[in-house]
Amino acid sequence: MKITDACIYPYPSGDSSVRRMALEARSLGFDCLVAAGISSGNFYGIDVFNGVLLRDITLKDLVNRVRQVRDKNAVVSVQAGDNGFNRAVTGVNGISIMRGIQSADKTAFDHVTAKMAADNRVAVDIDLSPLISGRGVIRQRAIHRYRDILVLERRFEFPITLSSHARSVLEMRAVREISGLCSLLGMDTPEIEKAFAGVETISTPPDPAVRVV
Amino acid sequence: MTIRPPTLREKRRYILISVEPSGTIIDRKDLYHAVCDAITSLWGDVTAALIMPAVISSEGRYMIIRCRRGTERELSIALASITCCRENPIALRIVVASGTINTLRERIQRLQIPDTEPASPLEYMIGEKLFYVQYCSGQKVDLIEKGFKNTNRLFLTREDLEDM
Numbered sequence: 001m002k003i004t005d006a007c008i009y010p011y012p013s014g015d016s017s018v019r020r021m022a023l024e025a026r027s028l029g030f031d032c033l034v035a036a037g038i039s040s041g042n043f044y045g046i047d048v049f050n051g052v053l054l055r056d057i058t059l060k061d062l063v064n065r066v067r068q069v070r071d072k073n074a075v076v077s078v079q080a081g082d083n084g085f086n087r088a089v090t091g092v093n094g095i096s097i098m099r100g101i102q103s104a105d106k107t108a109f110d111h112v113t114a115k116m117a118a119d120n121r122v123a124v125d126i127d128l129s130p131l132i133s134g135r136g137v138i139r140q141r142a143i144h145r146y147r148d149i150l151v152l153e154r155r156f157e158f159p160i161t162l163s164s165h166a167r168s169v170l171e172m173r174a175v176r177e178i179s180g181l182c183s184l185l186g187m188d189t190p191e192i193e194k195a196f197a198g199v200e201t202i203s204t205p206p207d208p209a210v211r212v213v
Numbered sequence: 214m215t216i217r218p219p220t221l222r223e224k225r226r227y228i229l230i231s232v233e234p235s236g237t238i239i240d241r242k243d244l245y246h247a248v249c250d251a252i253t254s255l256w257g258d259v260t261a262a263l264i265m266p267a268v269i270s271s272e273g274r275y276m277i278i279r280c281r282r283g284t285e286r287e288l289s290i291a292l293a294s295i296t297c298c299r300e301n302p303i304a305l306r307i308v309v310a311s312g313t314i315n316t317l318r319e320r321i322q323r324l325q326i327p328d329t330e331p332a333s334p335l336e337y338m339i340g341e342k343l344f345y346v347q348y349c350s351g352q353k354v355d356l357i358e359k360g361f362k363n364t365n366r367l368f369l370t371r372e373d374l375e376d377m
Contacts, residue, residue: 016368023352023370044352133296135254169368170296170304172232177293177307180286184255 003175004032004126004199006097007051007077007163013037014167021169022046028174034163034199040073044069049199053099055079059088066094075199077125080104083113090116096202097161099125101149114152121206123159123198124149131181132164132173146185160191161198224282226310230316231324232274233304234355235348240299243266244276247298252291264288271316275321285310291309298341304358337377339367 005025010018017036022043025033034051040047050071052064056079068074078089079096085106089095098117101109101124108123117124121198126149130142153160162182173181177198182192194201232239245268252261264284269277281290292305308324311317336345337356344356344367353370358364 011367011369015366017370019370019372019374020353020368132294139254168302170302172304173293174306177289180290181293184290 001193002031002047002200003029003196004161005030005166005172006075006123006161006163006199007036007053007099007127007165008033008172009165009167010038011034015126016167016169019043021172022048024169024172028172032199034075037125047092049087049203051080052076055100059085059092060188062081062089062095063092066084066092069094071191073203075203082173083108083110086113087116088122088178089181092125095122096199097123097125099127099163101125102127102130102145109149109152111152111156114156114158118156118158121159121202123161123202124153125161125163126182126185126195127163127165128173128181129165131184132171150185150187150191156211157197161199161202162192162195223259224312225279226282226285226312226313227269228280228285228292229308229309229320230276230278230305231308232276233306234368235301235302235350236355237272237274237301237316239271239303241271241276243299243376244268244271247295248288248292251295252288254292255291256287258283260287265293272318272321273325275308275324277317278360293375328333337374339377 008021010016013036018038022033025046026044030046032047034049036051036132038048038050038052050073052069052074054065056204057065062078069076075096076094077099078095079100080086080098086098089098089115126146129136134142158180161180164172179192248268249261252264252266263288264280264290267279269279289307294309295305297303309320315365336343342361344353345359347357348355354369354371354374356367356369
Protein backbone atom coordinates (compact mmCIF):
# COMPACT_ATOMS: atom_id res chain seq x y z
CA MET A 1 0.00 0.00 0.00
CA LYS A 2 1.33 3.42 -0.98
CA ILE A 3 0.34 6.14 1.43
CA THR A 4 -0.53 9.12 -0.72
CA ASP A 5 -1.40 12.76 -0.22
CA ALA A 6 -3.76 13.30 -3.15
CA CYS A 7 -3.19 17.03 -3.64
CA ILE A 8 -0.44 19.49 -2.88
CA TYR A 9 0.43 22.77 -4.58
CA PRO A 10 4.19 23.30 -4.87
CA TYR A 11 5.97 26.45 -6.07
CA PRO A 12 4.87 28.61 -7.94
CA SER A 13 1.33 28.01 -6.61
CA GLY A 14 2.73 27.66 -3.11
CA ASP A 15 5.90 28.70 -1.32
CA SER A 16 7.69 25.33 -1.25
CA SER A 17 9.43 23.52 -4.07
CA VAL A 18 8.25 20.05 -5.03
CA ARG A 19 11.58 18.60 -3.88
CA ARG A 20 11.22 20.20 -0.46
CA MET A 21 7.64 18.96 -0.19
CA ALA A 22 8.77 15.46 -1.15
CA LEU A 23 11.51 15.65 1.49
CA GLU A 24 8.96 16.74 4.07
CA ALA A 25 6.47 14.07 2.94
CA ARG A 26 9.09 11.39 3.44
CA SER A 27 9.72 12.50 7.01
CA LEU A 28 5.96 12.66 7.64
CA GLY A 29 5.44 9.05 6.51
CA PHE A 30 4.15 9.38 2.95
CA ASP A 31 5.21 7.25 -0.04
CA CYS A 32 3.55 9.20 -2.82
CA LEU A 33 2.26 12.68 -3.66
CA VAL A 34 -0.01 14.21 -6.29
CA ALA A 35 1.36 17.66 -7.09
CA ALA A 36 -0.57 20.16 -9.18
CA GLY A 37 1.23 21.41 -12.28
CA ILE A 38 4.39 19.33 -11.85
CA SER A 39 5.58 16.64 -14.24
CA SER A 40 5.71 13.18 -12.70
CA GLY A 41 8.95 11.95 -11.17
CA ASN A 42 10.67 10.57 -8.13
CA PHE A 43 12.18 12.96 -5.58
CA TYR A 44 14.07 11.63 -2.55
CA GLY A 45 12.31 8.29 -2.88
CA ILE A 46 8.81 9.78 -3.07
CA ASP A 47 6.78 9.17 -6.23
CA VAL A 48 5.25 12.43 -7.37
CA PHE A 49 2.38 12.28 -9.86
CA ASN A 50 1.32 15.14 -12.07
CA GLY A 51 -1.99 16.45 -10.82
CA VAL A 52 -4.27 18.07 -13.38
CA LEU A 53 -7.12 19.99 -11.76
CA LEU A 54 -9.98 21.12 -13.96
CA ARG A 55 -12.44 23.65 -12.56
CA ASP A 56 -15.10 26.10 -13.74
CA ILE A 57 -15.44 24.32 -17.02
CA THR A 58 -18.32 23.00 -19.13
CA LEU A 59 -18.68 19.29 -19.74
CA LYS A 60 -17.78 19.63 -23.41
CA ASP A 61 -14.56 21.51 -22.61
CA LEU A 62 -13.84 19.02 -19.86
CA VAL A 63 -13.90 16.08 -22.28
CA ASN A 64 -11.58 17.95 -24.67
CA ARG A 65 -9.16 18.89 -21.88
CA VAL A 66 -9.02 15.31 -20.60
CA ARG A 67 -8.14 14.11 -24.13
CA GLN A 68 -5.31 16.65 -24.29
CA VAL A 69 -3.62 15.26 -21.16
CA ARG A 70 -0.70 13.29 -22.58
CA ASP A 71 1.09 12.32 -19.37
CA LYS A 72 0.08 8.71 -18.67
CA ASN A 73 0.87 9.11 -14.97
CA ALA A 74 -1.24 12.25 -14.64
CA VAL A 75 -4.04 12.18 -12.09
CA VAL A 76 -6.92 14.17 -13.57
CA SER A 77 -9.35 15.65 -11.09
CA VAL A 78 -12.42 17.80 -11.47
CA GLN A 79 -13.99 20.35 -9.16
CA ALA A 80 -17.45 19.11 -8.22
CA GLY A 81 -20.42 21.08 -9.47
CA ASP A 82 -24.15 20.49 -9.36
CA ASN A 83 -25.73 17.05 -9.38
CA GLY A 84 -26.12 16.76 -13.17
CA PHE A 85 -22.52 17.81 -13.76
CA ASN A 86 -21.20 15.35 -11.20
CA ARG A 87 -23.17 12.47 -12.71
CA ALA A 88 -21.84 13.31 -16.15
CA VAL A 89 -18.28 13.65 -14.85
CA THR A 90 -18.29 10.18 -13.31
CA GLY A 91 -19.02 8.80 -16.78
CA VAL A 92 -16.14 10.62 -18.53
CA ASN A 93 -13.22 8.36 -19.33
CA GLY A 94 -9.93 9.57 -17.83
CA ILE A 95 -11.31 11.41 -14.80
CA SER A 96 -9.75 10.04 -11.62
CA ILE A 97 -10.88 12.23 -8.74
CA MET A 98 -13.80 14.49 -7.94
CA ARG A 99 -12.76 17.30 -5.60
CA GLY A 100 -14.37 20.04 -3.56
CA ILE A 101 -17.48 18.08 -2.68
CA GLN A 102 -17.65 19.85 0.70
CA SER A 103 -18.20 23.20 -0.99
CA ALA A 104 -20.65 21.92 -3.62
CA ASP A 105 -24.42 21.94 -3.35
CA LYS A 106 -26.00 19.72 -0.66
CA THR A 107 -27.60 17.48 -3.27
CA ALA A 108 -24.53 17.45 -5.52
CA PHE A 109 -23.51 13.92 -4.62
CA ASP A 110 -26.37 11.47 -4.23
CA HIS A 111 -26.71 7.67 -4.30
CA VAL A 112 -26.92 7.56 -8.11
CA THR A 113 -23.66 9.49 -8.51
CA ALA A 114 -22.11 7.28 -5.82
CA LYS A 115 -23.08 4.14 -7.74
CA MET A 116 -21.69 5.59 -10.97
CA ALA A 117 -18.46 6.61 -9.23
CA ALA A 118 -18.05 3.09 -7.88
CA ASP A 119 -18.69 1.53 -11.31
CA ASN A 120 -16.30 3.88 -13.14
CA ARG A 121 -13.68 3.97 -10.35
CA VAL A 122 -13.84 7.71 -9.84
CA ALA A 123 -12.61 8.65 -6.40
CA VAL A 124 -14.13 11.30 -4.18
CA ASP A 125 -11.54 13.47 -2.48
CA ILE A 126 -11.65 14.34 1.20
CA ASP A 127 -9.96 17.70 1.51
CA LEU A 128 -8.58 17.98 5.03
CA SER A 129 -7.74 21.68 4.85
CA PRO A 130 -11.13 22.77 6.29
CA LEU A 131 -10.47 20.48 9.27
CA ILE A 132 -6.91 21.77 9.73
CA SER A 133 -7.24 25.48 9.13
CA GLY A 134 -11.01 25.99 9.24
CA ARG A 135 -12.78 27.04 12.40
CA GLY A 136 -16.42 27.12 13.46
CA VAL A 137 -19.10 26.74 10.80
CA ILE A 138 -16.65 25.97 7.97
CA ARG A 139 -15.22 22.99 9.81
CA GLN A 140 -18.62 21.84 11.07
CA ARG A 141 -20.09 21.92 7.56
CA ALA A 142 -17.13 20.01 6.12
CA ILE A 143 -17.37 17.31 8.80
CA HIS A 144 -21.09 16.96 8.15
CA ARG A 145 -20.61 16.63 4.38
CA TYR A 146 -17.76 14.14 4.71
CA ARG A 147 -19.75 11.99 7.13
CA ASP A 148 -22.60 12.00 4.62
CA ILE A 149 -20.25 10.94 1.81
CA LEU A 150 -18.78 8.18 3.96
CA VAL A 151 -22.27 6.74 4.47
CA LEU A 152 -22.55 6.40 0.68
CA GLU A 153 -18.98 5.05 0.46
CA ARG A 154 -19.77 2.24 2.89
CA ARG A 155 -22.82 1.32 0.80
CA PHE A 156 -21.38 1.62 -2.74
CA GLU A 157 -17.62 1.29 -2.09
CA PHE A 158 -16.33 3.97 -4.45
CA PRO A 159 -12.67 5.00 -3.91
CA ILE A 160 -11.83 7.76 -1.46
CA THR A 161 -8.65 9.84 -1.48
CA LEU A 162 -7.21 12.03 1.26
CA SER A 163 -5.52 15.32 0.50
CA SER A 164 -4.05 18.14 2.55
CA HIS A 165 -4.17 20.75 -0.28
CA ALA A 166 -0.94 22.06 1.21
CA ARG A 167 0.63 25.10 -0.43
CA SER A 168 3.54 25.05 1.97
CA VAL A 169 5.51 22.47 3.93
CA LEU A 170 3.95 24.07 7.00
CA GLU A 171 0.50 22.96 5.84
CA MET A 172 1.52 19.34 5.38
CA ARG A 173 0.56 16.94 8.15
CA ALA A 174 1.95 13.61 9.26
CA VAL A 175 0.19 10.35 8.43
CA ARG A 176 -0.62 9.86 12.11
CA GLU A 177 -2.13 13.35 12.36
CA ILE A 178 -4.24 12.82 9.24
CA SER A 179 -5.43 9.50 10.68
CA GLY A 180 -6.47 11.39 13.80
CA LEU A 181 -8.33 13.99 11.75
CA CYS A 182 -10.07 11.24 9.78
CA SER A 183 -11.23 9.66 13.03
CA LEU A 184 -13.24 12.86 13.56
CA LEU A 185 -15.22 11.86 10.46
CA GLY A 186 -16.03 8.46 11.95
CA MET A 187 -13.51 6.57 9.83
CA ASP A 188 -11.98 3.46 11.39
CA THR A 189 -8.42 2.24 10.73
CA PRO A 190 -9.17 -0.03 7.70
CA GLU A 191 -11.16 2.78 6.09
CA ILE A 192 -8.31 5.26 6.64
CA GLU A 193 -5.77 2.81 5.17
CA LYS A 194 -8.04 2.29 2.17
CA ALA A 195 -8.37 6.05 1.70
CA PHE A 196 -4.60 6.55 1.91
CA ALA A 197 -4.24 3.99 -0.88
CA GLY A 198 -7.03 5.64 -2.93
CA VAL A 199 -4.71 7.04 -5.63
CA GLU A 200 -3.05 3.64 -6.03
CA THR A 201 -6.51 2.05 -6.36
CA ILE A 202 -7.60 4.34 -9.19
CA SER A 203 -4.26 4.25 -11.00
CA THR A 204 -4.06 0.45 -11.17
CA PRO A 205 -6.30 -1.26 -13.75
CA PRO A 206 -9.14 -3.33 -12.28
CA ASP A 207 -8.98 -7.12 -12.22
CA PRO A 208 -10.71 -8.54 -15.32
CA ALA A 209 -14.19 -9.88 -14.68
CA VAL A 210 -13.39 -13.01 -16.70
CA ARG A 211 -9.97 -14.60 -16.60
CA VAL A 212 -8.90 -17.16 -19.22
CA VAL A 213 -7.15 -20.05 -17.50
CA MET B 214 -2.71 23.23 50.51
CA THR B 215 -0.36 20.31 51.08
CA ILE B 216 1.08 18.43 48.14
CA ARG B 217 -0.68 15.19 47.45
CA PRO B 218 1.24 11.92 47.74
CA PRO B 219 2.31 10.45 44.37
CA THR B 220 -0.41 7.79 44.39
CA LEU B 221 -3.14 10.43 44.62
CA ARG B 222 -1.73 12.76 42.00
CA GLU B 223 -3.13 12.92 38.51
CA LYS B 224 -1.09 11.04 35.92
CA ARG B 225 0.31 13.29 33.21
CA ARG B 226 1.82 12.80 29.80
CA TYR B 227 4.41 15.05 28.20
CA ILE B 228 4.55 15.56 24.45
CA LEU B 229 7.69 16.75 22.72
CA ILE B 230 6.98 18.90 19.68
CA SER B 231 9.22 20.65 17.21
CA VAL B 232 8.18 24.02 15.83
CA GLU B 233 8.49 24.59 12.09
CA PRO B 234 9.83 26.62 10.35
CA SER B 235 13.22 26.47 12.00
CA GLY B 236 14.43 29.67 13.57
CA THR B 237 10.94 30.77 14.59
CA ILE B 238 10.97 32.13 18.11
CA ILE B 239 7.69 31.52 19.90
CA ASP B 240 6.81 32.72 23.34
CA ARG B 241 5.54 29.93 25.62
CA LYS B 242 2.48 31.99 26.54
CA ASP B 243 1.60 32.60 22.87
CA LEU B 244 1.89 28.89 22.12
CA TYR B 245 -0.24 28.06 25.16
CA HIS B 246 -3.00 30.36 23.89
CA ALA B 247 -2.75 28.85 20.40
CA VAL B 248 -3.00 25.31 21.85
CA CYS B 249 -5.94 26.25 24.09
CA ASP B 250 -7.77 27.92 21.19
CA ALA B 251 -7.24 24.87 18.99
CA ILE B 252 -8.47 22.46 21.66
CA THR B 253 -11.50 24.56 22.55
CA SER B 254 -12.41 25.08 18.92
CA LEU B 255 -12.16 21.39 18.08
CA TRP B 256 -13.30 19.61 21.23
CA GLY B 257 -15.09 22.24 23.30
CA ASP B 258 -14.58 23.51 26.82
CA VAL B 259 -15.44 20.24 28.58
CA THR B 260 -12.75 18.22 26.82
CA ALA B 261 -10.32 21.14 27.12
CA ALA B 262 -10.82 21.00 30.87
CA LEU B 263 -10.14 17.26 30.84
CA ILE B 264 -6.99 17.63 28.74
CA MET B 265 -5.55 20.42 30.96
CA PRO B 266 -2.88 21.50 28.46
CA ALA B 267 0.22 23.38 29.56
CA VAL B 268 3.42 24.40 27.81
CA ILE B 269 6.15 23.22 30.17
CA SER B 270 9.39 24.29 28.58
CA SER B 271 11.07 25.29 25.37
CA GLU B 272 14.59 24.50 24.21
CA GLY B 273 15.39 25.97 20.83
CA ARG B 274 12.85 24.71 18.33
CA TYR B 275 11.58 22.01 20.72
CA MET B 276 8.77 22.47 23.21
CA ILE B 277 7.22 20.20 25.80
CA ILE B 278 3.45 20.21 26.23
CA ARG B 279 1.76 18.56 29.18
CA CYS B 280 -1.65 16.89 29.21
CA ARG B 281 -3.59 14.44 31.32
CA ARG B 282 -2.87 10.76 30.73
CA GLY B 283 -5.38 9.28 28.28
CA THR B 284 -6.00 12.56 26.44
CA GLU B 285 -2.91 12.42 24.20
CA ARG B 286 -5.00 11.56 21.13
CA GLU B 287 -7.29 14.57 21.54
CA LEU B 288 -4.32 16.84 22.14
CA SER B 289 -2.38 15.56 19.13
CA ILE B 290 -5.38 16.05 16.81
CA ALA B 291 -5.85 19.57 18.13
CA LEU B 292 -2.13 20.30 17.65
CA ALA B 293 -2.50 19.27 14.01
CA SER B 294 -5.04 22.08 13.57
CA ILE B 295 -2.63 24.83 14.68
CA THR B 296 -1.49 26.77 11.64
CA CYS B 297 -0.31 30.04 13.13
CA CYS B 298 0.80 31.63 16.36
CA ARG B 299 0.48 35.42 16.66
CA GLU B 300 -0.06 35.58 12.90
CA ASN B 301 3.22 33.74 12.24
CA PRO B 302 2.58 30.64 10.12
CA ILE B 303 3.89 27.61 12.01
CA ALA B 304 3.50 23.83 12.08
CA LEU B 305 3.86 21.73 15.20
CA ARG B 306 5.38 18.31 14.58
CA ILE B 307 4.93 15.77 17.35
CA VAL B 308 8.22 13.99 18.02
CA VAL B 309 7.46 11.71 20.95
CA ALA B 310 5.27 11.36 24.04
CA SER B 311 6.54 10.32 27.43
CA GLY B 312 5.56 10.01 31.07
CA THR B 313 8.51 12.05 32.33
CA ILE B 314 10.05 15.35 31.34
CA ASN B 315 13.57 14.00 31.85
CA THR B 316 13.16 11.47 29.05
CA LEU B 317 12.11 14.22 26.67
CA ARG B 318 15.03 16.45 27.72
CA GLU B 319 17.41 13.58 26.95
CA ARG B 320 15.68 13.18 23.62
CA ILE B 321 16.10 16.87 22.84
CA GLN B 322 19.84 16.59 23.52
CA ARG B 323 20.07 13.78 20.98
CA LEU B 324 17.93 15.63 18.42
CA GLN B 325 19.76 18.96 18.49
CA ILE B 326 21.49 19.17 15.11
CA PRO B 327 23.69 22.19 14.40
CA ASP B 328 22.84 24.19 11.28
CA THR B 329 24.95 23.02 8.38
CA GLU B 330 27.15 25.25 6.29
CA PRO B 331 24.90 27.72 4.46
CA ALA B 332 24.47 27.38 0.74
CA SER B 333 26.53 29.84 -1.24
CA PRO B 334 25.85 32.45 -2.51
CA LEU B 335 23.78 33.81 0.34
CA GLU B 336 21.47 35.92 -1.83
CA TYR B 337 19.24 34.84 -4.72
CA MET B 338 17.14 36.78 -7.16
CA ILE B 339 13.85 34.93 -7.70
CA GLY B 340 11.50 36.69 -10.09
CA GLU B 341 12.04 40.32 -9.24
CA LYS B 342 12.54 39.77 -5.54
CA LEU B 343 15.74 39.37 -3.59
CA PHE B 344 15.92 36.49 -1.11
CA TYR B 345 18.63 35.55 1.34
CA VAL B 346 19.38 32.22 2.99
CA GLN B 347 17.82 32.11 6.44
CA TYR B 348 18.30 28.50 7.48
CA CYS B 349 20.13 25.44 6.20
CA SER B 350 19.96 21.87 7.46
CA GLY B 351 20.93 18.90 5.35
CA GLN B 352 19.14 19.28 2.04
CA LYS B 353 16.71 21.86 3.38
CA VAL B 354 17.24 25.54 2.65
CA ASP B 355 14.87 28.30 3.75
CA LEU B 356 15.01 31.61 1.94
CA ILE B 357 13.46 34.80 3.21
CA GLU B 358 12.64 37.86 1.16
CA LYS B 359 14.68 40.95 1.88
CA GLY B 360 12.62 43.74 3.32
CA PHE B 361 11.11 45.12 6.48
CA LYS B 362 7.59 43.69 6.46
CA ASN B 363 5.39 41.25 4.51
CA THR B 364 8.49 39.26 3.68
CA ASN B 365 7.76 35.94 2.06
CA ARG B 366 9.56 32.76 2.93
CA LEU B 367 10.48 30.06 0.42
CA PHE B 368 11.16 26.45 1.36
CA LEU B 369 13.61 24.90 -1.07
CA THR B 370 16.38 22.33 -1.25
CA ARG B 371 20.05 22.62 -2.21
CA GLU B 372 19.21 21.01 -5.56
CA ASP B 373 16.67 23.75 -6.27
CA LEU B 374 19.32 26.40 -5.61
CA GLU B 375 21.79 24.60 -7.88
CA ASP B 376 19.17 24.58 -10.66
CA MET B 377 18.72 28.36 -10.42
